[in-house]
Amino acid sequence: MSAPSLLADIGGTNTRVALSRNGEVVQGSVRHYPNREFTALEPVLRLYLSETGTETPAAACLAMAGPVREGVGRMTNLDWTLDTATLAHATGAESVTLLNDLQAQGHAVGHLPSDALYPVIAGPPPRLEAAQLVIGIGTGFNAAPIFNTLGGRFVPPSESGHAGLPVRSEEDLRLARFLEKVHGFASIEDALSGRGLVALHQFVCEEAGASEQASLSGRQIMQAVADDDTLACGAIALFSRLLGAVAGDLALTQLPFGGIFLIGGVARAMGPYLAEAGFVDGLRGKGRFSDFMRQFSVTVISDDDAALIGMARHLKALLARS
Numbered sequence: 001m002s003a004p005s006l007l008a009d010i011g012g013t014n015t016r017v018a019l020s021r022n023g024e025v026v027q028g029s030v031r032h033y034p035n036r037e038f039t040a041l042e043p044v045l046r047l048y049l050s051e052t053g054t055e056t057p058a059a060a061c062l063a064m065a066g067p068v069r070e071g072v073g074r075m076t077n078l079d080w081t082l083d084t085a086t087l088a089h090a091t092g093a094e095s096v097t098l099l100n101d102l103q104a105q106g107h108a109v110g111h112l113p114s115d116a117l118y119p120v121i122a123g124p125p126p127r128l129e130a131a132q133l134v135i136g137i138g139t140g141f142n143a144a145p146i147f148n149t150l151g152g153r154f155v156p157p158s159e160s161g162h163a164g165l166p167v168r169s170e171e172d173l174r175l176a177r178f179l180e181k182v183h184g185f186a187s188i189e190d191a192l193s194g195r196g197l198v199a200l201h202q203f204v205c206e207e208a209g210a211s212e213q214a215s216l217s218g219r220q221i222m223q224a225v226a227d228d229d230t231l232a233c234g235a236i237a238l239f240s241r242l243l244g245a246v247a248g249d250l251a252l253t254q255l256p257f258g259g260i261f262l263i264g265g266v267a268r269a270m271g272p273y274l275a276e277a278g279f280v281d282g283l284r285g286k287g288r289f290s291d292f293m294r295q296f297s298v299t300v301i302s303d304d305d306a307a308l309i310g311m312a313r314h315l316k317a318l319l320a321r322s
């Protein structure tokens with residue numbers, strides 16, 4: 001049998017690695033590695049290849065949480081730089097493709113099992129030619145539109161998470177001032193990410209004059225929501241409304257009549273609460289375009305390995321073209 005290809009999805013917190021053959025992830029080949037236990041990606045990949053007894057992968061496709069240009073990318077929330085030449089040397093793969101991780105997620109949409117999909121806003125079945133939009137909310141925030149063209153699927157990268165956070169109310173303005181103390185600018189990612197959820201909870205506590213309660217982690221905040229804690233519920237209401245507003249802005253830019261897909265650790269944790277917590281109002285609150293916004297369905301993807309499925313598909317298409 002021919003050698004498999006190597007896939008890796010490198011997030012700010014976790015790296016997921018797998019093998020692929022003929023456009024499919026090889027069953028049982030997925031392994032997860034916490035990034036904090038490594039100094040760079042190369043040792044993760046070398047460990048994976050030795051653990052799985054893989055000699056030389058035929059090709060490699062890697063997707064990273066950071067901007068990529070001409071085969072080189074720097075992770076936004078981790079001190080790692082990736083470049084295709086070094087990665088080819090480390091893995092032995094003849095060809096290495098480096099993508100932004102949201103591009104890989106975009107290539108997975110439409111190829112996931114239905115039990116990995118959690119509807120937030122239902123919509124009509126999409127027409128094949130309709131654009132779609134994938135939004136990732138994990139360690140960081142990013143988005144990518146998906147265009148299904150006659151020449152194949154096109155998923156251009158973006159760095160949407162570093163655009164400005166929308167401000168519509170006095171409360172939003174106070175939040176922007178609170179967030180900009182850290183980086184001098186209130187970006188979308190500063191509010192809508194793992195650390196963003198923690199910051200929103202701190203902001204809600206401070207506004208309520210309860211700063212002493214503002215030391216919960218993201219998981220503790222979600223547990224407090226399950227226990228009906230008022231401040232934690234206030235934090236996810238703020239998060240949901242802002243996420244709806246940002247998803248709505250991105251939808252107006254890309255017109256994803258084929259649906260909006262939310263992915264990532266925070267989207268997964270927040271999924272069951274979004275609709276009730278103000279996401280829909282945030283998404284549709286676009287003045288005279290409020291009715292227009294009803295055309296966009298929203299689905300949470302709960303599969304943590306979706307990017308690997310997307311890369312397997314993308315690599316097959318690339319190899320067929322070469």
Ligand SMILES: Nc1ncnc2c1ncn2[C@@H]1O[C@H](COP(=O)(O)OP(=O)(O)OP(=O)(O)O)[C@@H](O)[C@H]1O
Nearest residue numbers: 011012013014065138139140194218219264265269
């Ligand atoms: N149950 C949970 N409740 C709240 N936050 C959570 C939960 N599970 C994970 N997170 C947060 O999600 C983030 C990790 O998500 P994920 O694994 O999707 O990120 P990643 O892929 O490593 O990063 P990136 O966003 O850079 O691609 C962390 O900030 C973590 O604190």
